[in-house]
Amino acid sequence: MxxxxxxxxxxxxxxxxxxxxxxxxxxxxxxxxxxxxxxxxxxxxxxxxxxxxxxxxxxxxxxxxxxxxxxxxxxxxxxxxxxxxxxxxxxxxxxxxxxxxxxxxxxxxxxxxxxxxxxxxxxxxxxxxxxxxxxxxxxxxxxxxxxxxxxxxxxxxxxxxxxxxxxxxxxxxxxxxxxxxxxxxxxxxxxxxxxxxxxxxxxxxxxxxxxxxxxxxxxxxxxxxxxxxxxxxxxxxxxxxxxNHLGRVTATDSGLFRAESTLEVGREIEAGTYLGTLYDPTTYEVLQEARADRDGILYALTKEATVTAGGKLANVALPLDNEDD
Ligand SMILES: [Zn+2]
CATH class of the missing domain: 3.40.630.10 (Zn peptidases)
Known part of the structure; x- marks a missing residue:
């Protein structure tokens, strides 16, 4: 009971x-x-x-x-x-x-x-x-x-x-x-x-x-x-x-972020993988081609398109065989 x-x-x-x-x-x-x-x-x-x-x-x-x-x-x-x-x-x-x-x-x-x-x-x-x-x-x-x-x-x-x-x-x-x-x-x-x-x-x-x-x-x-x-x-x-990868891929400027449509969270990606493009919504000028800074598991990718400088675009976790690695 x-x-x-x-x-x-x-x-x-x-x-x-x-x-x-x-x-x-x-x-x-x-x-x-x-x-x-x-x-x-x-x-x-x-x-x-x-x-x-x-x-x-x-x-x-x-x-x-x-x-x-x-x-x-x-x-x-x-x-x-x-x-x-x-x-x-x-x-x-x-x-x-x-x-x-x-x-x-x-x-x-x-x-x-x-x-x-x-x-x-x-x-x-x-x-x-x-x-x-x-x-x-x-x-x-x-x-x-x-x-x-x-x-x-x-x-x-x-x-x-x-x-x-x-x-x-x-x-x-x-x-x-x-x-x-x-x-x-x-x-x-x-x-x-x-x-x-x-x-x-x-x-x-x-x-x-x-x-x-x-x-x-x-x-x-x-x-x-x-x-x-x-x-x-x-x-x-x-x-x-x-x-946990605290040092996320962040926006280097403020603008509109178009995430790469073929990427899905949970996928293993390599350093340099293209994540999306940040651009100035008034002039269409490209402000940032966002790329992964390390190999790992993509576990978050921003789809809310309006971003401010320093905001998160993606998180990549580092696979571990042992957590003490
Ligand atoms: Zn919470």
Missing amino acids: VTHDAERLTLARLPSGIEIETTIHRYRGGRSGPKIYVQAAQHGREVNGVEVLRRLHDRLVSAELAGEVIAVPVADPLTFDRVSYTTPEALDSINANMNRAWPGSSDGTLHERMTAALWERAREADAVVDLHTGSPEMLTHVVFMAGDDGSRALAEAFGTDLLLAERAGEAANEEWSQRGFDGKLRVAATRAGIPTITPELASNKRIDESAVEAGLEGTLNVLRDRSVLSGAPEPRGERRLAR
């Missing part, structure tokens, strides 16, 4: 006095076992994780559970309401991105207070799954911290075609610290000794059946792997191991 309860939790207070609240679901099994924390939509436009947790709810209320599952379908109601990735600067000028503010602080900025309230729940867990949703042109994948065996095991259990090992701390490149990656939930939790993964499901802003399916089956696999649900994980995806 499963005991389910849904609790409203106050995350922070807005200047007007309105409280930001969200709902936390707890599913307690009849037998003792580990505690798993799952959340979605800390980037509010990434709605597929919410639908994953709604379907997970239907499965869990009638399941035989050992231990406990804590699920937060809308981690950031502010970005959820705006269908956005970040909050307006007026609300948090330091951490507009909630996923740079973990583990947070109860007397910090708005997002730091919100993450601190959720961290009280996440820190009790034996494993954490932070569901995200990438762009429609991104290959569904799972990210974990390179060198953390527990997190890698979770990523393998979740099962996608691509598993990305992301280096952290001193092993990471400069971009890692510049972009404040220390403040990701995955990094904070892994450093606290909790195996953690970030599944990146495809297609934000829309409920995409294949993305939801990948998220639900992957999360069920994590629960099986941890023996919260009985049975072995069902092998899913090719689970190719690769290194």
Whole structure:
């Protein structure tokens, strides 16, 4: 038997006095076992994780559970309401991105207070799954911290075609610290000794059946792997191991980007592969012939054509035989 309860939790207070609240679901099994924390939509436009947790709810209320599952379908109601990735600067000028503010602080900025309230729940867990949703042109994948065996095991259990090992701390490149990656939930939790993964499901802003399916089956696999649900994980995806390529192929100027139409994400490409052309939409002048800067697996290619200088055009992951390579 499963005991389910849904609790409203106050995350922070807005200047007007309105409280930001969200709902936390707890599913307690009849037998003792580990505690798993799952959340979605800390980037509010990434709605597929919410639908994953709604379907997970239907499965869990009638399941035989050992231990406990804590699920937060809308981690950031502010970005959820705006269908956005970040909050307006007026609300948090330091951490507009909630996923740079973990583990947070109860007397910090708005997002730091919100993450601190959720961290009280996440820190009790034996494993954490932070569901995200990438762009429609991104290959569904799972990210974990390179060198953390527990997190890698979770990523393998979740099962996608691509598993990305992301280096952290001193092993990471400069971009890692510049972009404040220390403040990701995955990094904070892994450093606290909790195996953690970030599944990146495809297609934000829309409920995409294949993305939801990948998220639900992957999360069920994590629960099986941890023996919260009985049975072995069902092998899913090719689970190719690769290194996260932070140094993306970026736009050298602002303009309109026409991606090479024959390229598909998931393909292995070579350094120098033509990715598309950036041009000035008023004069048609070619500003950049974008090419891959290394051999690897193309896992994202921008199809939103209007780009600004420095914006991402493509991501190429480096295949690894061993994550310590
Ligand atoms: Zn996200």
